[in-house]
């Protein structure tokens with residue numbers, strides 16, 4: 001099919017399945033309009049003949065055995081598979097999604113880029129000021145510009161915040177960083193004291209507390225910070241080329257947080273019976289399997305027998321609400337597999353696993369694009385930029401193999417992290433009648449999922465997610481994550497905002513000014529020219545902290561911009577987020593709305609996915625005993641959004657997957 005497309009460009013490759021209400025070009029693809037992002041070159045030049053030849057050659061080779069090694073790519077910068085099958089199912093590592101560049105979007109490959117790397121030495125050193133001096137201390141910036149002020153969102157609930165982390169974990173993970181349990185490299189120890197080799201170890205960039213730190217004036221010296229693994233560390237980049245930070249999970253929105261990003265991760269969590277994922281039964285309820293290394297993975301656990309889960313993503317235990325959503329999604333896979341197995345008893349384990357996985361991914365993609373993202377990116381903005389097609393009837397054939405689906409560094413390290421601002425430090429437990437049953441402190445439960453198996457906590461926390469307000473999308477950050485992140489048994493902890501700022505520098509992100517330029521937005525040459533998009537008060541602080549407007553970090557000023565009406569981010573972050581989720585959709589050959597006959601859902605299956613997928617129904621179907629849920633479950637309960645019985649919520653009609661040929 002694709003070879004036809006390439007060699008006979010006049011031929012529509014999705015004959016007969018193009019939606020009549022959207023224009024298609026002579027390749028059966030929607031014309032990809034240049035969106036308001038200038039000079040980004042995301043449509044890389046593609047030598048079609050050459051790629052067609054390569055593809056042809058690769059098809060003539062026999063397939064190699066799959067999954068022989070644990071995670072063969074770990075010390076590489078991504079592995080190009082020697083062979084691509086044009087399969088109905090995604091590979092576990094995302095390879096061969098793009099048949100012309102089969103390694104695109106696979107683990108251990110670099111983040112994408114909008115703006116050139118900005119390293120101090122052009123290769124890997126932290127960026128410096130235009131004057132050559134160090135940039136201002138990340139902890140100082142965090143303290144001055146991102147203090148704690150409890151302003152809550154009037155509409156959206158904590159579930160909206162928390163689902164964002166699920167999407168994050170589906171799409172990227174910086175190489176070499178634990179992100180939840182303790183890093184293997186110590187640049188700053190548990191007592192906040194600098195390690196003896198902190199200054200000489202090239203992996204170390206500890207964040208120093210200033211002597212007059214407002215919260216810890218006499219306290220710790222530093223926060224541990226280990227640099228991200230790059231192409232340079234792994235010998236994949238010429239000596240004087242900039243180091244490219246790597247991501248270690250698939251970039252695709254493919255529920256890799258649930259299934260894993262390699263065969264080595266996927267196999268231990270599969271049951272190999274009935275297409276199911278492995279679970280353990282405790283107290284009559286299903287939980288993920290136990291991580292074999294409890295003391296390392298869940299270091300706050302008091303005993304190796306405490307629950308500590310193994311899932312497709314290593315961050316699964318990081319915080320209770322994240323773990324709850326991981327479990328909900330895991331149970332949803334098994335629920336789907338169970339129904340498919342009942343209606344198609346002749347399907348083997350592999351077919352059931354792959355079909356359930358395919359449906360689950362579609363369900364999540366639908367929720368992400370039609371329910372979650374419009375809240376943050378703005379509905380109109382998404383429609384205008386062809387990220388969604390509300391009311392579409394039939395397929396949306398906008399797959400474009402020239403679009404690189406990699407996660408942009410500007411997205412993962414700056415724009416999407418802005419939503420750390422939404423986090424609340426105290427989590428509510430809520431009963432079925434929507435009364436408060438308790439409150440827990442976030443920093444008491446980092447990396448300790450024991451909480452959610454206690455009594456009714458699983459359901460109560462799930463209701464809490466949908467009941468409690470998320471924090472407002474602004475410059476105020478909860479001190480649970482700026483003073484007590486991963487505090488363990490200490491009285492102090494890390495500062496996620498300072499870490500985000502430091503990570504942006506670690507990755508050599510382009511400055512705020514150059515990123516605005518790349519987005520085609522007005523470029524401020526002076527601090528005062530920032531007044532159009534940042535408050536006078538904040539511009540004053542920027543002036544006091546930074547030497548030059550060109551020094552200002554993207555992570556910092558991007559979070560200070562006034563929100564675009566209808567969206568929850570300022571123009572610079574909105575540009576990045578829009579670009580990212582456009583690429584994630586259009587660069588995914590398996591996107592659920594795509595009508596390529598070799599992978600597409602039938603029109604009626606697609607219709608039921610569209611009508612029956614909702615975050616409300618998933619929560620209902622996979623909690624222990626939740627009986628009522630508001631239909632818009634990213635939105636707080638209100639007179640127009642009252643909880644209804646779960647079975648009144650639309651559901652996917654899985655009978656449409658009955659294998660009629662057999663029956």
Ligand code: HEM
Nearest residue numbers: 161164165168172173174179319412416417419420423503
């Ligand atoms: C309680 C909730 C959360 C906690 C404790 C948390 C914590 C963290 C930590 C520790 C990191 C790694 C920092 C580093 O070393 O660079 C991180 C990365 C990140 N977080 Fe969060 N986060 C939370 C929620 C969220 C949410 C709601 C979003 C977005 C909607 C988000 C987006 C991101 C992104 C994009 C990254 C970078 C991912 C990567 O490429 O590695 N996080 N977060």
